Amino acid sequence: MIWSFDIIILIFLVITAVIALTVKDLLASSMVLGIYSFLICILWAEMGAVDVAFTEAAVGAGVSTVIMIATVFQTARKSKD
Amino acid sequence: MSFLINMISGALVLVGLTFFLAAAVGVIRFPDFYTRMHAAGKGDTLSTILILLGIAVFTAGNFSVDNLLIAVKIMAIAVFIMLTSPTSTHALMQAGYDDGIKPFEKEKEDEIETEEKPTA
Amino acid sequence: MKPMKLAALLTVIATGGLLLYATSDLPDWGDPLSPANAGDLSTHYIQDSRDDTEVPNLVTAVLADYRGYDTMFETVVIFVAGLGILSILGQGKRVEPLAEPVASEGNRERDMITITTCRLVVPIIQIFALYVIAHGHYSPGGGFQGGVMLGASFILIALTSGLPDALKRMSQERAIFLAGLGVLIYAGTGLLCMALGRNFLDYEILHKVLGGTGVKARYDSMLIVEIGVAFTVMAIMFIIYAVLSSKGRMRGGL
Amino acid sequence: MDFFYQTFIAKFNYWIYVILMMIGLFAMIAKNNLIKKLVGMCIFQTAIILFYVSIGVKQDARIPILTKDEVPHGGHYTTEHHDGHKDHKADQERPYIDAKTITNPIPHVLMLTAIVVGVSTLGVALAIAQKVHLHYGSLEEDEILAKIPLGNDG
Structure with a gap:
């Protein structure tokens, strides 16, 4: 654990979460959620949870983003809020 | 000997980070999609490979079979990135081109400036 | 609409305020003496799993051995989620001709560079995934991660050369079979322990089947269980992508 | 430095976990779009995982591999x-x-399975969203509600 690194990533996490929820384009929202997943993956590697970080890198940033984008392509891309 | 290896690996990582900085500045400063992707793709690939090379040299510095194996693994990651990173850049470019994004042209901006000057 | 949002905001702020107030009672971040960290259970896992199982990666030891029952039902949840997606959107075996062609289903020109690179990369990904599964005892990894990576390699094929190509390699029936097989391997290991006269998932007795000592049996059966998990996760990850990217028709795709 | 540690760093993870949870909960309640609600669900989920992993951290400890x-x-x-x-x-x-x-390896084990189960439940949710889009042709909550025939009043 390195606390300065930890705090920087946590602040970025809040920023990316807010961006993912305010962007009107759902494709961009999914991509920002992928960035969020990568950030939280780094955070877990830093906290010593290497297995969780590995899973998050494979699942959250890989499969989760892909299935979200697949749904956005099959439905509507624009969101009203 | 170990001092020399530390110097080499540190220099490689530093050069890699410099390229990373240049790529980041390029992504922000360049005018349109294609040039931005150019900066991101090239700078990203080169800097990642340089940083991995630095780490591999540092690991192989404490010479033993295990450390050498770790260095080989790191270099395998570098080869993998060398394969995939340019391809992903290419795929993004292709998608942008299919989507109909117009490349940036210098003259148009000049025209706009000259048009705006008389009104101002 | 506006008053609803305001009410939601007030509720959320009230909840958050209470939780923030409650954080003052939580132990400090990184405190080694907090109840969760200094409790008997965690100390026992850290200090004794070496003698019980010989597995250096404590997470794998706890995941597949001590909490094997938990992990088995997590695998079942993933399996049921895959079946649920198929029953919500999928159309089973019958394939009806479409009334009008969908835009995404047209024969979009596939890019040669990406296809060639993915042909090169997919075997590397799969071999690395197998390494992750097999090496989960000594490094981060195991059935879940390796299974997700194997599934992702099939998703990569589907993304570059189209869903039909990927379905040729892993058809819907085959995927469901593999997912069921994974759960069967896991539960079968547990039932084998019961058949030999111990509790469910008490691997120690398996040395009668696998040979060696009881510790070695625990070490080996952990790998068997992880392989089962990897089968299920791989198949279900691919099913999720295949169904969602084609609206359940299993044709066309992105 | 000690005072700074005790007041700020020692609780910062928990604060952020509460903030992320608030963001996710608000998105799940108040957002109009179904996909945005699911994005909120993802954020909520990672907030819970952040809480668990933060509890298992020990100062100057190494990773749980011998x-x-x-x-x-x-x-x-x-x-x-x-x-x-x-x-x-x-x-x-x-x-x-x-x-x-x-x-502490126990939170890692619990959360590792939770992530993989989370992505499969996200898949189910996305499948339901696609089904809703097939039926009503929209993902916006108000448009869907306008298209649902009301029982006796309608």
Whole structure:
């Protein structure tokens, strides 16, 4: 654990979460959620949870983003809020 | 000997980070999609490979079979990135081109400036 | 609409305020003496799993051995989620001709560079995934991660050369079979322990089947269980992508 | 420095976990678009995982994988594997493991499975969203509600 690194990533996490929820384009929202997943993956590697970080890198940033984008392509891309 | 290896690996990582900085500045400063992707793709690939090379040299510095194996693994990651990173850049470019994004042209901006000057 | 949002905001702020107030009672971040960290259970896992199982990666030891029952039902949840997606959107075996062609289903020109690179990369990904599964005892990894990576390699094929190509390699029936097989391997290991006269998932007795000592049996059966998990996760990850990217028709795709 | 640590760093993870949870909960309640609600659900989920992993952190501890000195490769069971002499020499030479120096593995195990289960439940949710889009042609909550025929009032 390195606390300065930890705090920087946590602040970025809040920023990316807010961006993912305010962007009107759902494709961009999914991509920002992928960035969020990568950030939280780094955070877990830093906290010593290497297995969780590995899973998050494979699942959250890989499969989760892909299935979200697949749904956005099959439905509507624009969101009203 | 170990001092020399530390110097080499540190220099490689530093050069890699410099390229990373240049790529980041390029992504922000360049005018349109294609040039931005150019900066991101090239700078990203080169800097990642340089940083991995630095780490591999540092690991192989404490010479033993295990450390050498770790260095080989790191270099395998570098080869993998060398394969995939340019391809992903290419795929993004292709998608942008299919989507109909117009490349940036210098003259148009000049025209706009000259048009705006008389009104101002 | 506006008053609803305001009410939601007030509720959320009230909840958050209470939780923030409650954080003052939580132990400090990184405190080694907090109840969760200094409790008997965690100390026992850290200090004794070496003698019980010989597995250096404590997470794998706890995941597949001590909490094997938990992990088995997590695998079942993933399996049921895959079946649920198929029953919500999928159309089973019958394939009806479409009334009008969908835009995404047209024969979009596939890019040669990406296809060639993915042909090169997919075997590397799969071999690395197998390494992750097999090496989960000594490094981060195991059935879940390796299974997700194997599934992702099939998703990569589907993304570059189209869903039909990927379905040729892993058809819907085959995927469901593999997912069921994974759960069967896991539960079968547990039932084998019961058949030999111990509790469910008490691997120690398996040395009668696998040979060696009881510790070695625990070490080996952990790998068997992880392989089962990897089968299920791989198949279900691919099913999720295949169904969602084609609206359940299993044709066309992105 | 000590005061700074105790007031700020020691609780910062928990604060952020509460903030992320608030963001996710608000999105799940108040957002109009179904996909945005699911994005909120993802954020909510990671907030809970952040809480759990933060609880398991120990100061100056290493990752929960034992080193080669502590578990020699094939140390225990190969010595016993050759029947005849049960040599426990390898056991006695092993160093003592101090539980304080290794990160708590239990939250990691719980959360590792939770992530993979989370993505499969996200898949189910996305499938339901696609089904809703097939039926009503929209993902906006108000448009869907306008299209649902009301019982007696309608």
